[in-house]
Amino acid sequence: GEDVAEYALRLGDDALILAQRLGWWISRAPELEEDIALGNIALDQIGHARSFLTYAGAAWGKSEDDLAYFRGEDGFRSSYLVEQPNGDFGKTIARQLVISVYQHELYSRLVASTDATLAAVAAKALKEVDYHRDHAKQWTLRLGDGTEESNRRITAGLVSVWPYVDQLFQDDELIERLDGVAVRPSELREPFDAYIAAVLAEAGLEVPQVPNAMTDKSRRRHSEHLGYLLAEMQVLAREHPGATW
Amino acid sequence: GEDVAEYALRLGDDALILAQRLGWWISRAPELEEDIALGNIALDQIGHARSFLTYAGAAWGKSEDDLAYFRGEDGFRSSYLVEQPNGDFGKTIARQLVISVYQHELYSRLVASTDATLAAVAAKALKEVDYHRDHAKQWTLRLGDGTEESNRRITAGLVSVWPYVDQLFQDDELIERLDGVAVRPSELREPFDAYIAAVLAEAGLEVPQVPNAMTDKSRRRHSEHLGYLLAEMQVLAREHPGATW
């Protein structure tokens, strides 16, 4: 029904916007191996996005591309976190650490969803996110315990993305209605915190002590960044409405 | 006629794209005085763009906004130089130095155009560009003769924009056909070089020795940067075709 579709949108949009951000790095990474690694993660996320959006679109007779290219800002259900700009590699890794640990906890529970499609997509995605999480962890360790400069930068990156962490763990009416289908975000917070604390401790970093930003648990409101991202992502498709590619 | 309109497009598009680039700096400049100064220059350029585009549009029954917001990349006649990204303040000043010295030479001749409208717009623009040129000159001196870091950065900025200087001074068939109406770009090169050489010498900088980029004297082809700029500039207007604002 519509509720499941709305939930699938949230999952799909996070993956899509993240992929769009990460795709920028390909040809700009600190080393060739990272062009490939970040490219892989972006590709995986695009794959997840396509599955979730296709499923969501079925409820409204829309294709994945209708949803990706012909919704305005208000129609998106992405979180503030994935909308944050790439910044430097430190900030990108900080964002990756947060999102991949979150997605890992999320998908490892979503595999038990009573919705068979969501469960199946999550099962496939989980294996890939496992790699994403490890990638983010390894880089957090390297940057945290690398040089003074790298420690400073990953710290700044964590501070920069931290205000948007809280939104990921907010329950709302939709979640209540989807008991058994959706994963309850608030339940993910504890394991998330534990994992993050362990990684940061090993990296010689501290959990940022910064205020949460006021966001929107229903994900209808967005950061000021999303508009720019969509303008670029959608420009060509919208110039040719009805075209196929 | 169409030729004059096409010529006005070139003038207007350079001003418009430059204004769009400079507008980004407002709220991001190195000091408040520069937010204001770069804002002023952007405003002046928007003003020139509007005059030239309104004039050009008259030939095709189009408004300034039709031209600014509803042309694709192929329809623009901007030069590679103004399309170059802002980079850091050093690169922006380098681009400003080139474009303002060029526009100053251009408009100080265009005031004698046999086309009364072009002459009048040029007369008004010239006074303003005189300030732009001085602004760029003063900053080139400060950065060139400031610190090692600033010298390094303005030098890098000059090297970065220099491949696109040559295009500004290329004559083509249109220019030939508009004898007396248009200013012959090739005639501006000598005074441009002389002015630039004097400023750079005073700033302790050298004229960059880098190859020219192969561009398009008819200005129908563009750098890879223009598409991104237009996507952002036009996004809202295109979402609401036929709307007024």
Add this chain to the structure above:
Amino acid sequence: EAGQAYFDKIIAEDSRIEPADWMPEKYRKTLVRQMSQHAHSEIIGMQPEANWITRAPSLKRKAILMAKVQDEAGHGLYLYSATETLGTPRDVLNQQLLEGKAKYSSIFNYPANSWADMGAIGWLVDGAAIANQVPLCRASYGPYGRAMVRICKEESFHQRQGFEILLELSNGTPAQKQMAQDAVNRFYAPALMMFGPTDTDSPNSQQSMAWNIKRFSNDELRSRFVGMIQEQVKVLGLTLPDDKIRYNEETGMWEHGELDWDEFHEVLAGRGPCNAQRMERRREAHENGAWVREAAAAYAEKKAQKAQVA
């Protein structure tokens, strides 16, 4: 004691204190805090509007918006200058902002998500600012009052432009009208909260009123503002998201629905949607500009040395 007497006399006469005059330390402190907070608000307030400069939907609107944001930088400059007459240099004030030790108006911690926000900010936010600021033109501290005169003139221009943006949208396509209504819905309550806590929760106000800095209470100003916009919104063909607005004949005050003061305090405490973003952007601009300011200083010094030698 002569100083205090003169100061008291000037205040009693409702005349002006000038920079060279003696003044109580608390008066000075209050002014520095209020004026610099106002200056910071102008500077941070550039950001939500700068967010739409590159995407403004017509060249005319783009030019107007650029000019407006630029004016705000100008207001920041006047106000920093006026504050400097009280003995605190601009560098120090700026440092306080960057370190998060100084406040700025909370309204700028809300995002400008749509073009219509350029209208709502102009109409409601600048409108509320003017309502706050017009009485400040008569503030007892001379440089502050004079700065406000200049600023208010430009602000009312900005407010009119904001109104025009909304009017155009409201008379436009259904999508445009909806965009306008949505912006008004989002900015209405935050704009009302710009006048500060209710009088019962506003402990500093009385001293400021005694010193002729403040002339009206928060609630008085807010009420006046509500009365004004409830008229104007009709012209716009839009509605205010508040069905409790009514004129109270007895008190002579405009009343409105309850405001979410918890949200107000959350945003004040740094937990608004954009607090972190605004500060990060300001710090980034400051850091990215460091080498430029250093170069300008080094160059000026070289020039000065040459001039001395010559």
Add this chain to the structure above:
Amino acid sequence: EAGQAYFDKIIAEDSRIEPADWMPEKYRKTLVRQMSQHAHSEIIGMQPEANWITRAPSLKRKAILMAKVQDEAGHGLYLYSATETLGTPRDVLNQQLLEGKAKYSSIFNYPANSWADMGAIGWLVDGAAIANQVPLCRASYGPYGRAMVRICKEESFHQRQGFEILLELSNGTPAQKQMAQDAVNRFYAPALMMFGPTDTDSPNSQQSMAWNIKRFSNDELRSRFVGMIQEQVKVLGLTLPDDKIRYNEETGMWEHGELDWDEFHEVLAGRGPCNAQRMERRREAHENGAWVREAAAAYAEKKAQKAQVA
């Protein structure tokens, strides 16, 4: 002399030289130059296509394009590894690229202005690359030949994807079809020039052929390619911007219109539309990544020291 004899024998038998084998200095140098140039081309060649990743018009195409650009990074890595077997480390090769001392394929100095260029690059540029590279799978130097086998497999996949992009556009709206034709018009001649100067102007080719590195002359390969694409373009429903294409029964060669070798040399000399941009972007990525590579190195060293202690 034993080495030379063995080398000559291997070449005569059309067998493979391996890294540990003796080889003439010039053979080694030629290979290092050619292989690293090929690697650099993969790396710089990522840029025109990366230019469309964020704007790809469907999610499927976005995924395919990302995968393709990522493959190019992979090809760069294989080729740097293969080149390292000849004794020149990747750092040195990379430094040569960044300093402008090493060349890369000139085709990547043309801009990718439209989405259709993703099709034209795949079909024509990868097509020409494959025509060049398939014979290199039998190159006398073992690691090179083996790298080429792997690369050619992926390249032919990429070429098919490029062809599909054009086919879809050609069968699409008039605007899409025009976009496709425009891209083919712009990439046709530069793609033909990818085979290098005409045989009469290609002095190094003969030695490379004698060493079984190169198998066919530039003109032979070009002719074969023209024959191929003139067939394929019909399937696309597009045309090649060359009315001189014809099969010469006598020579058995495909002929084509004259190419603008002046332009070729201009681009080679650094004056293409994007030479400066491509190099600036590569240097920027390298410089922006310096602190990351340093951190990774420092961390690895710390780990190694701890492991030693333990």
